[in-house]
Amino acid sequence: MNVKEYMRELGRNARRASRQLAGATSGDKNAALLAAAEALNAARPALMDANALDLQAGRDKGLDTALLDRLALSPAVIDGMIEGLRQVAALPDPCGEITDLSYRPSGIQVGKMRVPLGVIGIIYESRPNVTIDAASLCLKSGNATILRGGSEAIHSNRAIAVCIGQGLAAAGLPADAVQVVETTDREAVGELITMDKYVDVIVPRGGKSLIERISRDAKVAVIKHLDGICHVYIDDKANLDKALAIAVNSKTHRYGVCNAMETLLIAKGVAEKILPELAKVYGDLGVELRGCEQTRALAPVNVASEEDWGTEYLGPILSIRIVDDMDAAMDHIDQYSSKHTESIVSEDFTRTRRFLNEVDSSTVMINASTRFADGFEFGLGAEIGISTDKIHARGPVGLEGLTSQKWIVLGDGHIRQ
Secondary structure (H helix, E strand, C coil): CCHHHHHHHHHHHHHHHHHHHHCCCHHHHHHHHHHHHHHHHHCHHHHHHHHHHHHHHHHHHCCCHHHHHHHCCCHHHHHHHHHHHHHHHHCCCCCCCEEEEEECCCCCEEEEEEEECCEEEEEECCCCHHHHHHHHHHHHCCCEEEEECCHHHHHHHHHHHHHHHHHHHHCCCCHHHEEECCCCCCHHHHHHCCCCCCCCEEEEECCHHHHHHHHHHCCCEECCCCCCCEEEEECCCCCHHHHHHHHHHHHHCCCCCCCCEEEEEEEHHHHHHHHHHHHHHHHHCCCEEEECHHHHHHCCCEECCHHHHHCCCCCCEEEEEEECCHHHHHHHHHHHCCCCEEEEECCCHHHHHHHHHHCCCCEEEECCCHHHCCCCCCCCCCCCEEECCCCCCCEEECCHHHEEEEEEEECCCCCCC
């Protein structure tokens, strides 16, 4: 197989399909999603058989238990995929929405209309259910998509693609609206991220090394975040019961996720009151603590190195620093944060508003766990990923983040004088 020509053919097909999708009605897109859900339900045995091939290949390659768990299509995971399609079908369609329409002195009307981005390439690892998440969001937002999953899930992704194709056919939408890359050749990724003639946006979902590579080499715009180095700052005006609950939940609700807290900042005015209790709770939960000199004077924790402040652990390890005040906390965040999510725990209105205004991250919270930084929790229904960029989409990227706006002008024979 000539990978370069194969990928360009996918690109040409996707570009043609994107024009047809741009004219599809909400009813057409919803019908495709619901038909795909029915196809998935009917194909459970085939999905399980395909997934068994991937799991066996993974075991043969020595994949660890965590990766195999992410790869598995259990009945519950398939249920979730089906429910996800139905949820996306129930979401409002952003395409075609016209805003800011106003008359100009010339008599024309000028406004903005929300439109699809066009063709979206999505590169992801391990979890085959991402195939459904990505396909459904792109389809509902009117975008054609090229999906390049990990080689370890190739059989599962192919089986899922058949169900998506059945949904598209049932709704009379082009089969090339959703294409799954059939080759496991790594060259396919390099081609996909440089096909700026056919692809409008790339969304990488995976480890830091994958995203760094794509950010470095892509000739296409990329929606991405590299790290989730999230902070919680406990102010000296905090309600300590709230602070305890938020700090524990932010770290221990789930470890291997990008919105888990990795560094806890505590104002020195309350450190002596709350740190020993926090250390005990974290210790009971098996969390290793690494702290600054002041932290170590108040609790039995290991020494935090300079590297720790900039590390995304994705595990039961937490860095703790005692700071003089909120300004010192914001200075620390400015230096070490990955611009993902930061939270302040405080009952002081003025301070919390300053924190909202001055902390430059994609999500900033008051008195809430960082674990809420999620598309579903924000009411987006689902998300394609998290963006820490400042252009276009920022934070959890849902349907609206997969669209743009164009100016529209409504006239009736108007000419410029």
